[in-house]
Amino acid sequence: MSVKIQARQVAKIFPDAHAAGGFHTVLENFDLDLRSGEFVSLLGPSGCGKSTFLNILAGLESNDGGDVLVDGRHVEGVNKDVGVVFQSYALFPWLTAQKNVEAGLRIRGVPRAERRERAAEVLRTVGLATAANRLPHQLSGGMRQRVAIARVLAYEPEILVFDEPFAALDAQTREFLQGELLRIWESGGTRKTVLFVTHSIDEAIFLSDRIAVMTRSPGRVKDLIEVDLPRPRTSAARSGLEFTRIRAQVARILEEEVHLGNGDD
Numbered sequence: 149m150s151v152k153i154q155a156r157q158v159a160k161i162f163p164d165a166h167a168a169g170g171f172h173t174v175l176e177n178f179d180l181d182l183r184s185g186e187f188v189s190l191l192g193p194s195g196c197g198k199s200t201f202l203n204i205l206a207g208l209e210s211n212d213g214g215d216v217l218v219d220g221r222h223v224e225g226v227n228k229d230v231g232v233v234f235q236s237y238a239l240f241p242w243l244t245a246q247k248n249v250e251a252g253l254r255i256r257g258v259p260r261a262e263r264r265e266r267a268a269e270v271l272r273t274v275g276l277a278t279a280a281n282r283l284p285h286q287l288s289g290g291m292r293q294r295v296a297i298a299r300v301l302a303y304e305p306e307i308l309v310f311d312e313p314f315a316a317l318d319a320q321t322r323e324f325l326q327g328e329l330l331r332i333w334e335s336g337g338t339r340k341t342v343l344f345v346t347h348s349i350d351e352a353i354f355l356s357d358r359i360a361v362m363t364r365s366p367g368r369v370k371d372l373i374e375v376d377l378p379r380p381r382t383s384a385a386r387s388g389l390e391f392t393r394i395r396a397q398v399a400r401i402l403e404e405e406v407h408l409g410n411g412d413d
């Protein structure tokens with residue numbers, strides 16, 4: 149598999165009136181490669197810079213050092229090859245599910261007839277064909293997040309980045325949507341390259357090919373864990389021995405970081 153995304157020695161500094169020197173180094177020496185079609189999760193202590201890296205990759209933030217390359221080209225400005233799904237659904241409340249998906253295509257200049265067709269198709273893919281004409285307030289949280297995913301899928305970006313997309317949902321809906329996300333990602337033609345930010349170790353294991361575990365702030369990738377579970381994955385994988393082994397391994401690395409952050413030896 150070829151390398152799709154390369155992050156090399158990425159650094160990010162934010163102004164911070166409360167910090168010594170008036171700034172806060174959020175990322176430092178952040179290195180990560182993602183291969184084409186790979187699903188990688190980013191885990192780490194709160195505030196270690198996961199969202200910041202995701203925003204740099206999407207071109208929503210600039211980096212202050214190092215480099216991020218997609219297909220060997222520097223990321224500069226909003227990257228149209230990257231589709232972003234956030235925790236908050238960011239849907240237009242006055243538009244139906246169908247129109248919300250179409251709106252994303254409209255911004256990208258897709259002609260009206262094609263917009264309709266593509267929106268209907270991706271809503272079918274995410275299992276919402278019958279809810280296409282509902283407004284967001286007439287949908288459950290899980291359905292709203294599926295509309296947000298459909299909106300991004302509709303314009304077919306090569307890279308998908310998710311920033312804790314299921315964090316606000318109840319445990320059952322969350323597990324259901326994890327399965328749905330894998331079904332969508334595993335089906336069809338060329339698999340998209342995915343970077344998935346989460347706080348949940350189980351979510352990261354269930355979804356990913358590899359898990360990048362970050363240090364506390366200033367964040368960098370501390371360990372890369374291979375998740376060698378067969379695909380397609382079903383919820384039975386969650387109770388397997390290998391799953392349990394990886395869970396313990398990741399938990400140990402994270403605990404170490406939190407203890408170090410608290411000044412423990």
Ligand SMILES: Nc1ncnc2c1ncn2[C@@H]1O[C@H](COP(=O)(O)OP(=O)(O)OP(=O)(O)O)[C@@H](O)[C@H]1O
Nearest residue numbers: 162163174192193194195196197198199200201347
């Ligand atoms: N625009 C900004 N200006 C100043 N500081 C910022 C800005 N964005 C983020 N930060 C700070 O950078 C640090 C890292 O934030 P970030 O959201 O990337 O972390 P995270 O690992 O995603 O956190 P969490 O797991 O809690 O969501 C935090 O201390 C945050 O307050």
